[in-house]
Amino acid sequence: MVSNCQGLSSPEKQFPELVSKITAHLPVIIQLREKHLTAKALYELALKTISHMLGNRSLLCINERFDVALAAGADGVHFPENSCPLDKALAASPGMVAGKSTHSLKQALSAEADGADYLIFGPVFETPMKKRYGPPMGLDKLNEVCRSVSVPVYAIGGIIPQNTLQCLVHGAYGVAAMSVFYTADNLGRTLDNFRTVLER
């Protein structure tokens, strides 16, 4: 679950609730991606998120700022495409789970070689959030990437419960989404639908 506090009317209250609700339903990686926040605010949000995560099967990854992740006691870091080199960042942040966003097979291979523990690949389907990465790459590209690396690949971009199975069939280990968690009329049902597919 990629965070988007700017998409919430009162994130202070709603985001922790969302974290509790999602982590109670199924194991997730929560990726805190809040570029507008100062490091101090991001650190405080990370602490608050950790305190609202339920169960012990979910992980918290902070986008890019491994210093904030280490300071807050998060589980890992998620590196965007134009981040500090992954191998250098990992050498300076021992013990952190490291994810990397990739948009091509070449990037996926190099991220794996640099030590990424998991990859996010996309956009697989059409999505307004990821327009800047160009047209969707589709399930065949997803499959090519999943066959070429040995680390788990999460499909991103236009993910909904209804297309999750297709992603899994094409080699994805899981799926990553942002919009669906924020726009769902019935979040509980959406999460149940995800779980049904993912636990199959």
Add this chain to the structure above:
Amino acid sequence: MKTQHAILCCITADSQCPVTQAEKALKGGAAMIQLRHKSASGSELYNWALDLKELCHAYNAICIINDRLDIALAADVDGVHLGQEDLPPSAARKLLDKNKILGVSVSSVTEAEKAVQSGADYVGLGHIYPTISKRKSGEPVGPGRITEIAKNLAVPVIAIGGITDKNVCEVIRAGASGVAVISTVADAPDPEKAASSLIQNMQSCLL
């Protein structure tokens, strides 16, 4: 605490290449370069940090990074400078080797004492005079605040905010161990000359 030589710290301005700016400032005698760029990507910052570290060390100067402790750690530069809206200094200190430098921006006695307790190696006090370089809230603290803070503080006070050749002596006499500038050097017609002029002015009033 007061240092023997007055320190000039040049902070990079967003408008120009940090490495080009740093080279001119170092030629002029700057002892510290602070990489500060709020919109650059992690990859850009990392590459600049490596270049700046090499350059600074060639000039026997210190290279630190504003806010981004992650970049400072990955690029293994000399330290990090944190503002009041950045990672809490006590949390940063735990991630930073003992031999690395932690600087913290402060504007009051309370903030300065708290910074030292958190492990700061120096405090950046400002803004002393009105400035256009950073959008600042609140009134300038004035040189009197330097004296108030420096007399009992265990670490050097670096003054920042609106410092020029005209007022740098006042700042040093008030008890600052040095000054940090952005536009006074970066936007000068001859940045190298602007840096050396500030240093000369600081040294002459230490005598």
